[in-house]
Amino acid sequence: xxxxxxxxxxxxxxxxxxxxxxxxxxxxxxxxxxxxxxxxxxxxxxxxxxxxxxxxxxxxxxxxxxxxxxxxxxxxxxxxxxxxxxxxxxxxxxxxxxxxxxxxxxxxxxxxxxxxxxxxxxxxxxxxxxxxxxxxxxxxxxxxxxxxxxxxxxxxxxxxxxxxxxxxxxxxxxxxxxxxxxxxxxxxxxxxxxxxxxxxxxxxxxxxxxxxxxxxxxxxxxxxxxxxxxxxxxxxxxxxxxxxxxxxxxxxxxxxxxxxxxxxxxxxxxxxxxxxxxxxxxxxxxxxxxxxxxxxxxxxxxxxxxxxxxxxxxxxxxxxxxxxxxxxxxxxxxxxxxxxxxxxxxxxxxxxxxxxxxxxxxxxxxxxxxxxxxxxxxxxxxxxxxxxxxxxxxxxxxxxxxxxxxxxxxxxxxxxxxxxxxxxxxxxxxxxxxxxxxxxxxxxxxxxxxxxxxxx
Amino acid sequence: xxxxxxxxxxxxxxxxxxxxxxxxxxxxxxxxxxxxxxxxxxxxxxxxxxxxxxxxxxxxxxxxxxxxxxxxxxxxxxxxxxxxxxxxxxxxxxxxxxxxxxxxxxxxxxxxxxxxxxxxxxxxxxxxxxxxxxxxxxxxxxxxxxxxxxxxxxxxxxxxxxxxxxxxxxxxxxxxxxxxxxxxxxxxxxxxxxxxxxxxxxxxxxxxxxxxxxxxxxxxxxxxxxxxxxxxxxxxxxxxxxxxxxxxxxxxxxxxxxxxxxxxxxxxxxxxxxxxxxxxxxxxxxxxxxxxxxxxxxxxxxxxxxxxxxxxxxxxxxxxxxx
Numbered sequence: 001x002x003x004x005x006x007x008x009x010x011x012x013x014x015x016x017x018x019x020x021x022x023x024x025x026x027x028x029x030x031x032x033x034x035x036x037x038x039x040x041x042x043x044x045x046x047x048x049x050x051x052x053x054x055x056x057x058x059x060x061x062x063x064x065x066x067x068x069x070x071x072x073x074x075x076x077x078x079x080x081x082x083x084x085x086x087x088x089x090x091x092x093x094x095x096x097x098x099x100x101x102x103x104x105x106x107x108x109x110x111x112x113x114x115x116x117x118x119x120x121x122x123x124x125x126x127x128x129x130x131x132x133x134x135x136x137x138x139x140x141x142x143x144x145x146x147x148x149x150x151x152x153x154x155x156x157x158x159x160x161x162x163x164x165x166x167x168x169x170x171x172x173x174x175x176x177x178x179x180x181x182x183x184x185x186x187x188x189x190x191x192x193x194x195x196x197x198x199x200x201x202x203x204x205x206x207x208x209x210x211x212x213x214x215x216x217x218x219x220x221x222x223x224x225x226x227x228x229x230x231x232x233x234x235x236x237x238x239x240x241x242x243x244x245x246x247x248x249x250x251x252x253x254x255x256x257x258x259x260x261x262x263x264x265x266x267x268x269x270x271x272x273x274x275x276x277x278x279x280x281x282x283x284x285x286x287x288x289x290x291x292x293x294x295x296x297x298x299x300x301x302x303x304x305x306x307x308x309x310x311x312x313x314x315x316x317x318x319x320x321x322x323x324x325x326x327x328x329x330x331x332x333x334x335x336x337x338x339x340x341x342x343x344x345x346x347x348x349x350x351x352x353x354x355x356x357x358x359x360x361x362x363x364x365x366x367x368x369x370x371x372x373x374x375x376x377x378x379x380x381x382x383x384x385x386x387x388x389x390x391x392x393x394x395x396x397x398x399x400x401x402x403x404x405x406x407x408x409x410x411x412x413x414x415x416x417x418x419x420x421x422x423x424x425x426x427x428x429x430x431x432x433x434x435x436x437x438x439x440x441x442x443x444x445x446x447x448x449x450x451x452x453x454x455x456x
Numbered sequence: 457x458x459x460x461x462x463x464x465x466x467x468x469x470x471x472x473x474x475x476x477x478x479x480x481x482x483x484x485x486x487x488x489x490x491x492x493x494x495x496x497x498x499x500x501x502x503x504x505x506x507x508x509x510x511x512x513x514x515x516x517x518x519x520x521x522x523x524x525x526x527x528x529x530x531x532x533x534x535x536x537x538x539x540x541x542x543x544x545x546x547x548x549x550x551x552x553x554x555x556x557x558x559x560x561x562x563x564x565x566x567x568x569x570x571x572x573x574x575x576x577x578x579x580x581x582x583x584x585x586x587x588x589x590x591x592x593x594x595x596x597x598x599x600x601x602x603x604x605x606x607x608x609x610x611x612x613x614x615x616x617x618x619x620x621x622x623x624x625x626x627x628x629x630x631x632x633x634x635x636x637x638x639x640x641x642x643x644x645x646x647x648x649x650x651x652x653x654x655x656x657x658x659x660x661x662x663x664x665x666x667x668x669x670x671x672x673x674x675x676x677x678x679x680x681x682x683x684x685x686x687x688x689x690x691x692x693x694x695x696x697x698x699x700x701x702x703x704x705x706x707x708x709x710x711x712x713x714x715x716x717x718x719x720x721x722x723x724x725x726x727x728x729x730x731x732x733x734x735x736x737x738x739x740x741x742x743x744x745x746x747x748x749x750x751x752x753x754x755x756x757x758x759x760x761x762x763x764x765x766x767x768x769x770x771x772x773x774x775x776x777x778x779x
Contacts, residue, residue: 033526033532034535035535035537106743108531109531110530110531130745133529134532226723227743279637287617413744414745421727424727451744
């Protein structure tokens with residue numbers, strides 16, 4: 001008996017020890033966000049505003065997290081090489097931090113509690129505001145002013161996309177809009193003029209002539225659904241009917257204008273059968289299954305390469321009550337928690353790669369739009385437009401029709417998914433718009449109340 | 457410690473020997489030092505593993521439990537304690553029923569389908585046929601492929617317009633369902649791919665089980681005039697129950713945690729029809745940034761897995777015949 005006692009004693013001491021260990025772990029687990037503290041949206045603003053950039057020496061090494069939008073890895077390396085010709089003292093490490101905007105964002109969010117942060121990060125239209133809410137990025141206005149960056153020359157619509165409460169939280173980089181693509185061969189065979197429809201009404205009228213040109217399972221128009229996509233192009237239809245997702249933070253999907261847009265969408269797919277659902281509308285378009293589609297300007301190069309017919313590009317059609325094309329794509333932001341030295345070096349690099357020559361270079365090699373007005377008129381871009389006039393449509397549309405997105409879609413986490421669900425309800429299931437939109441408003445309002453409002 | 461072992465105190469003259477029963481007697485000291493040595497060996501061998509488990513399994517588990525009580529935007533430096541608020545929201549959310557239904561259907565059909573088809577494949581491969589080794593390798597190959605790559609490949613196969621599946625269906629006079637866009641077909645599509653991917657693994661384990669069944673039992677059944685169907689029902693299947701039980705436990709756990717193929721093929725859509733509990737956790741946490749709500753989902757999944765395993769150990773294992 002006595003021989004067992006030491007073991008027993010050990011077991012007895014082991015239990016409290018294990019409990020103590022567990023408690024320690026539980027406490028260690030608390031080292032995440034600080035709980036109960038009032039969110040302070042102004043913290044980063046004041047920190048950045050307090051930096052006297054003239055007293056700061058730029059860091060000798062910075063890290064850039066990118067997903068290389070538009071298969072641009074080599075282009076980005078070339079941008080770094082060019083930067084180093086002017087600034088050999090600053091090394092830029094290009095890191096592939098994800099395959100898309102969302103993956104970069106996930107990694108950036110997960111790294112936010114650590115030191116493993118980049119000095120420059122991809123910030124897409126639906127992500128930058130969340131970074132700002134979380135105090136993860138700094139406003140660029142002061143440092144750009146110190147570096148004498150000509151921000152007036154940025155395309156106003158593209159630069160103002162990153163503006164909130166008087167500060168700009170990112171600079172435009174790989175920017176796109178939706179574009180109307182049409183099959184010129186089918187258009188000619190149907191006896192239609194060589195241009196896109198000016199209004200959705202006109203496309204409906206043309207669809208009778210276009211239907212014989214497509215296979216039985218095709219349609220005059222093909223549109224893809226899914227997250228980060230359908231709620232983007234649908235904004236054009238909403239605006240065309242005089243509606244919008246939201247007015248500021250106020251949801252407006254229950255207005256007669258928004259419901260009219262929902263009805264229009266329903267008719268497009270179900271009653272009039274002008275449109276069909278495409279899983280990959282670019283591929284269906286290139287294969288001739290659909291006569292036209294709405295795609296990103298960023299897909300232009302790919303579509304031109306894969307299509308065996310002549311591709312026409314046009315503005316998104318207008319509606320009876322209005323028009324507009326939403327902007328999209330990504331900008332670049334500088335994390336607020338980096339040292340002023342790193343931030344200054346990152347800002348110098350950011351200013352360099354978005355200057356006139358380099359945004360033109362990036363645009364030529366990817367199909368994204370030049371982010372500076374001066375670049376659009378540069379000789380380099382003029383030569384591109386001369387050779388491939390389809391590229392010109394995108395920048396003209398940007399100048400004529402671009403409109404910043406409705407706040408809730410881009411600023412409220414999960415709102416894009418909720419809106420997508422409603423659009424898919426109408427398109428895939430034929431649900432009537434009032435029912436489909438009716439469930440959206442309370443969900444988005446809850447998301448706003450929980451995930452945005454407390455941090456504003 | 458080591459100094460006392462290396463340099464025992466020299467016995468002094470005139471000192472009385474300690475009583476034999478005292479714990480410091482040489483015999484007891486030997487036992488103790490032996491025990492201490494084995495405890496040390498145990499600690500050395502198990503210690504690193506226990507430490508890794510604590511750091512990488514139990515710590516995240518506790519952390520996740522703690523996070524589930526917060527309302528926290530992933531990445532934000534601040535959070536708010538809301539107690540059971542996330543759980544209340546999950547249990548009252550209109551989405552929950554659909555998520556549970558998708559999870560249930562996916563799990564039951566994937567596990568059931570894999571087991572039935574895997575057993576059939578194993579029975580077919582358990583014969584002395586030419587090319588058997590090649591056939592076994594071919595059947596097992598999908599299991600070692602990356603789930604994401606498998607998902608992308610099957611997307612091509614299922615394409616309603618250009619896919620192989622559509623061509624095959626047209627050959628027998630059927631038109632292809634809208635695999636991508638029309639529920640419930642996206643869920644069916646995911647299930648087919650998971651079953652296909654798991655089939656080789658299930659067949660391999662069953663094959664091992666089949667080959668462990670003693671030949672003399674089968675011979676005896678044959679002598680008694682049992683048909684092959686009867687042998688299968690009364691001899692083979694009962695003797696395979698340990699294998700079936702093992703597969704049931706492991707397959708259930710892995711299907712409830714499936715993620716890769718869903719992410720590659722449907723991203724939980726359309727209309728949330730392929731959003732399983734596991735996928736919902738990812739989506740809420742990393743896409744919507746609701747780390748607290750996602751952690752609550754993770755805790756619910758953990759409890760569900762624990763319950764499923766406990767039920768199996770308690771009730772299903774009773775039906776297992778260990779040879």
